[in-house]
Amino acid sequence: DVQLVESGGGLVQPGGSLRLSCAASGFTFSSYWMSWVRQAPGKGLEWVANIKQDGSEKYYVDSVKGRFTISRDNAKNSLYLQMNSLRAEDTAVYYCARGNYQQGYYYYYMDVWGKGTTVTVSS
Amino acid sequence: SYELTQPPSVSVSPGQTASITCSGDKLGDKYACWYQQKPGQSPVLVVYQDSKRPSGIPERFSGSNSGNKATLTISGTQAMDEADYFCQAWDSNSVVFGGGTKLTVL
Numbered sequence: 001d002v003q004l005v006e007s008g009g010g011l012v013q014p015g016g017s018l019r020l021s022c023a024a025s026g027f028t029f030s031s032y033w034m035s036w037v038r039q040a041p042g043k044g045l046e047w048v049a050n051i052k053q054d055g056s057e058k059y060y061v062d063s064v065k066g067r068f069t070i071s072r073d074n075a076k077n078s079l080y081l082q083m084n085s086l087r088a089e090d091t092a093v094y095y096c097a098r099g100n101y102q103q104g105y106y107y108y109y110m111d112v113w114g115k116g117t118t119v120t121v122s123s
Numbered sequence: 124s125y126e127l128t129q130p131p132s133v134s135v136s137p138g139q140t141a142s143i144t145c146s147g148d149k150l151g152d153k154y155a156c157w158y159q160q161k162p163g164q165s166p167v168l169v170v171y172q173d174s175k176r177p178s179g180i181p182e183r184f185s186g187s188n189s190g191n192k193a194t195l196t197i198s199g200t201q202a203m204d205e206a207d208y209f210c211q212a213w214d215s216n217s218v219v220f221g222g223g224t225k226l227t228v229l
Contacts, residue, residue: 035218037166037218044207044220044221044223045158045166045209045211045220045223046220047217050218059217062124095166106152106153106154106212106213107153107156107171107213108213108218109156109171109211110166110218111171111177113165113166113167
């Protein structure tokens with residue numbers, strides 16, 4: 001079965017750091033773009049970051065630029081999100097998702113999602 | 124930055140057709156997709172590239188996109204379709220979500 005399993009969430013103080021992981025299985029991980037998407041309590045979906053198959057391209061939402069870093073290890077079928085200088089507004093469920101994208105075409109959609117990991121930033 | 128606008132809520136009677144809209148500047152020049160999210164669950168892709176359905180998604184889900192508006196249509200709406208629905212597009216190397224629409228089946 002195609003599966004994504006996130007881990008690494010928890011309670012952290014403002015200004016602290018956390019590293020999220022996403023373990024992929026059931027598909028050729030190195031063939032896909034990957035994304036992190038978050039959802040604050042009672043709110044909608046917010047895209048956080050994307051990474052290309054080989055890690056050579058990375059894109060971020062403005063609110064996390066300079067604080068968050070997306071990375072991947074294709075040998076371990078794993079996706080990561082290093083989160084530094086965390087703020088209360090980063091509190092959310094963080095989802096890992098498989099991306100579908102083709103250069104030159106105006107589409108990017110996410111067809112496989114994990115169950116999410118919860119990050120709470122509070123003192 | 125690019126924005127997508129959805130109505131906060133839509134209501135439909137069982138068996139009727141529900142239409143959820145998503146508006147954005149020249150959205151028809153891009154591809155739109157739609158996700159369904161039920162309480163406590165992860166999002167599920169129900170339509171991609173404007174009108175394609177992933178494997179396992181019922182035929183009652185369909186999509187269209189033209190001009191400044193994309194539409195998700197659910198024909199013969201069932202109680203199990205009650206959920207939040209989010210549209211999404213790709214613009215300038217960024218993923219953009221609409222604010223979401225709560226579909227109530229009553």
